Amino acid sequence: MGRLTGGDPAMLDLPRIGLAVSGGPDSLALMLLAHAAFPKAISVATVDHRLRPEAADEAAFVARLCVERGIPHTILTPDQPITGNLQSAAREARYQLLNDWADNQGLRWIATAHHADDQLETLLMRIARGSGIAGLSAIRESNGRIIRPLLGFTKAELVAVCQEQSVTPCEDPSNANLDFDRVQVRNWLKSAPPLLDAARIARTVTALRQSHEALEWMAARLEPERIAVNENRGATLDPSGLPPEIVRRLLIRALQSQNPQISPRGDTIDRALETLNAGGKLTIGDLVCTGGTLWHIEPAPPRKQNH
Structure with missing residues (x-):
């Protein structure tokens, strides 16, 4: 200012x-x-x-x-x-x-x-x-x-x-x-x-902030065509052919489409990207993420109650 x-x-x-x-x-x-x-x-x-x-x-x-x-x-x-x-x-x-x-x-x-x-x-x-x-x-x-x-x-x-x-x-x-x-x-x-x-x-x-805002702008433009949200079955993300930093931002958006309160730290997202790129599965907060050609993000199943 x-x-x-x-x-x-x-x-x-x-x-x-x-x-x-x-x-x-x-x-x-x-x-x-x-x-x-x-x-x-x-x-x-x-x-x-x-x-x-x-x-x-x-x-x-x-x-x-x-x-x-x-x-x-x-x-x-x-x-x-x-x-x-x-x-x-x-x-x-x-x-x-x-x-x-x-x-x-x-x-x-x-x-x-x-x-x-x-x-x-x-x-x-x-x-x-x-x-x-x-x-x-x-x-x-x-x-x-x-x-x-x-x-x-x-x-x-x-x-x-x-x-x-x-x-x-x-x-x-x-x-x-x-x-x-x-x-x-x-x-x-x-x-x-x-x-x-x-x-x-x-x-x-200032240059870093402008770069961040440009990447967020690009992620917002790509979100409708790369993230599909199904209220009953979570969300899917298509990461194919995208630069890693754009995929990172789209993954955060896909996670927040299921839980707006989730705010994963950088090391959590790093681990998620590595796992999902290898076709693996992991849990972030209350969400289960599964890799593959399309990445799937859905609520974790309820825990079984011990009686």
């Missing part, structure tokens, strides 16, 4: 935008830039996950900054304690709270402060995990109502925005926790030769 731009805010007829602001430099810069560009269109929410005692003070700090600028502000807290994989569970809780808040406030968009350095870190993490083209598209500019208008900004630029307005951000100690993959990647980048430029990487991510 590039740089935040405004003009005369009074002349703009904008939908109301929610900003997710934690008190760190990135999200504070998002708030400061958005307030300068669209002061009447924004509301701010701060999520206190109740995982750190300092978080309540950080939320109160953001609230004071909003009061000073006349920005509506809400502190959001989860109803239940966050357990399990803390990063994943906290992220899920955060987006649920933000979406509920946006619904209640009538907000069209929720803006987060992901920036170019986040994009670079995410790309490297996904390369390390063996992601395909979809994963390497990294952080997208929009996903449903979530928008990320700062992907064209570097971390240093956002820190400078806070300094220029004499706002001292909060520091989250989890940003130094080496148990997190992202922190390890961030520290590695600090010590690595300056060959990876966050702004230039954005062009690579």
Whole structure:
């Protein structure tokens, strides 16, 4: 989305935008830039996950900054304690709270402060995990109502925005926790030769995203002639003569024609493609897949009950 731009805010007829602001430099810069560009269109929410005692003070700090600028502000807290994989569970809780808040406030968009350095870190993490083209598209500019208008900004630029307005951000100690993959990647980048430029990487991510979208477009065009769905007998897929990446995407579409909730990971699809190409059989979730000239995907038979 590039740089935040405004003009005369009074002349703009904008939908109301929610900003997710934690008190760190990135999200504070998002708030400061958005307030300068669209002061009447924004509301701010701060999520206190109740995982750190300092978080309540950080939320109160953001609230004071909003009061000073006349920005509506809400502190959001989860109803239940966050357990399990803390990063994943906290992220899920955060987006649920933000979406509920946006619904209640009538907000069209929720803006987060992901920036170019986040994009670079995410790309490297996904390369390390063996992601395909979809994963390497990294952080997208929009996903449903979530928008990320700062992907064209570097971390240093956002820190400078806070300094220029004499706002001292909060520091989250989890940003130094080496148990997190992202922190390890961030520290590695600090010590690595300056060959990876966050702004230039954005062009690579854009090219990868466009490639992903082109392949999805082609798979959508081929789906009606290559996938046949029978409500009573599952689906069949004709993979003959197609490039492997197109077959991969059609297989996912065939699986989702039987179970829209299924979202197989890359290694699961790799194993499925190898098995089906060899004419074998495997189970993915609650679906049985059988290879051959045509591939068959159907619900697994009910398990026998032990009496």
